[in-house]
Amino acid sequence: MATSMRVAVWERPGEPLALHDRPIPDLGPNDVLVEIKASGVCFTDLRVIDGRSEGAPFVPGHEPVGVIAAVGTGVTEQLRPGARVAVHPQFACGECSYCEAGEDEACVLGTSQFAGLSIDGGYAQYLRVPALRAIPLPDALDFADAAPFCCAGLTVFAALRNGGIEAGQRVAVIGIGGLGHLAISIATALGAKVYAVTASADKTELARERGAVWAGDAPAAARELADRGGANIVLNTANVLDPVGTLLPGVARQGAIVLAAADGDVLPVPPGMFIGLQLRVIGSFFGSRDDLRDVLELAARHHIRPQIERYPLDEVNAVHARLRANEVRFRAVLMP
Ligand SMILES: [Zn+2]
Ligand SMILES: [Zn+2]
Known part of the structure; x- marks a missing residue:
């Protein structure tokens, strides 16, 4: 497996994203490593990049889908290397009353552990993800079509x-x-x-x-x-x-x-x-991991596909310019 990965990083407010190669992250026992095959671009990414004065640096992108490349020693689910997954990017605590009720979008952590909005997200070739946040991706959905379901859908x-x-x-x-x-x-x-x-x-x-x-x-x-x-x-x-x-x-x-x-x-x-x-x-804010599983199954069963434009990861700043100019119809997807 590769040891380094391409990432687009929000380094400083008011500046375009910087493209770098950096080491692939190490895994904790309950993490999986996702090789990202497609990553949607959401209007919220611009709100972060253009609107925030602090919080940098991190890798934006909260609509990643891909393939499991490695699993932590404690991962016992059916998450094995090669499995296709969508990432539920809100890394909720899993312990508060909201999480226990299956309402992880209302977790007390809020967006403090939200991949792509506060910690490293999907504008990258690989992403470390808590195993609970890797949702099986139905075979009927190809990666680029599936990505926008992680937030928009x-x-x-x-x-x-x-x-x-x-x-x-x-x-x-x-x-x-x-x-x-x-x-x-x-x-x-x-x-x-x-x-x-x-x-x-x-x-x-x-x-x-x-x-x-x-x-x-x-x-x-x-x-x-x-x-x-x-x-x-x-x-x-x-x-x-x-x-x-x-x-x-x-x-x-x-x-x-x-x-x-x-x-x-x-x-x-x-x-x-x-x-x-x-x-x-x-x-209504975002959705739970159960909602993500259900909407992916609904999309697979009813042949629901987003209308997308595909771009290489390195073109992310040009894609953001298109989005600012309201020229994207209707979702841009980066293919790392
Ligand atoms: Zn979004
Ligand atoms: Zn919680």
Whole structure:
């Protein structure tokens, strides 16, 4: 096996990532070493690199998938060298009440041990991963197609689950980007009727190809949904929250508004509506390792694939420039 690996490191705030060769990390007894075959690029990576003033250095990237290259002496699961795995990058403590309840995304460690957001992640040829965080990857999914499920697909799957999604419901998905385009396919696979909400006319056809029964802008979506009894779940994947407010006349009684993204200061929902319509508003962050296993199985069974662009690891800074310019359709994947 190789002894050194290529990595892209966030070394200093305000600077592009630096490409280096460094030694492959040693394993603890309960770790596995993953040879990364594909690693998705998430908008959150830019928030870290462009927005943070401290925390460097570490290797970004929290959507890694690959093959087990080595296992620690204490690893007893079916994780053997050669096994295909997806990495659940939130290295939760495994002991707090949230972890014990299977809600590892709510672990008391928060994001302090999150591969690619606070400790070394997936922009690398190899990654040391606690064995519990290596999730079997179904053979039906190729590596590049699987990578975006580690954050984008997982986040929207868990958000729909937290919203209480059931077959036959009407689900409005706001925003058709890295998260939203997968949310349409996932909600459709779960049996929902999806209304895709986007201001971009050129994305409505793609939404229908992914299974949406209807696609259009927020005012039209509100009218359409109101005529049909309202959306049981509104899943927001966009940063701006204005469309959430516009959509309110199209929300069903006892409906859930689930925020998987939000940049605004104020949620444009009149408080009286919480009571009058018995609305629930839920914030959903990431997802658990069980959610990751389930969404990968769902994707394999229903042939859900992200729309991706593939790049070599060494082009990571150019990929970030594309993402900043909003030119990526809809997920960039690095192939280390
Ligand atoms: Zn992400
Ligand atoms: Zn925990």
